[in-house]
Amino acid sequence: MRWINSRQQKRDHNGQRNTCAACGHDGTTHDPLVLTGDGFRVHRSHTTDPKSGLYGAEQRRS
Numbered sequence: 001m002r003w004i005n006s007r008q009q010k011r012d013h014n015g016q017r018n019t020c021a022a023c024g025h026d027g028t029t030h031d032p033l034v035l036t037g038d039g040f041r042v043h044r045s046h047t048t049d050p051k052s053g054l055y056g057a058e059q060r061r062s
């Protein structure tokens with residue numbers, strides 16, 4: 001089960017389901033959105049960039 005926080009749920013309901021919570025751009029097939037440990041959707045590239053504050057933040061599947 002993957003966890004989505006209440007702010008992200010509101011974003012989803014506002015049609016921002018495919019909009020990165022970190023940079024505001026849409027997810028793409030090349031750089032899809034993933035969930036962070038605190039429940040936001042962000043580009044996978046943020047979680048794999050050591051210079052990003054979101055490095056390593058991708059939510060682990062339980």
Ligand SMILES: [Zn+2]
Nearest residue numbers: 020022023043
């Ligand atoms: Zn982004």
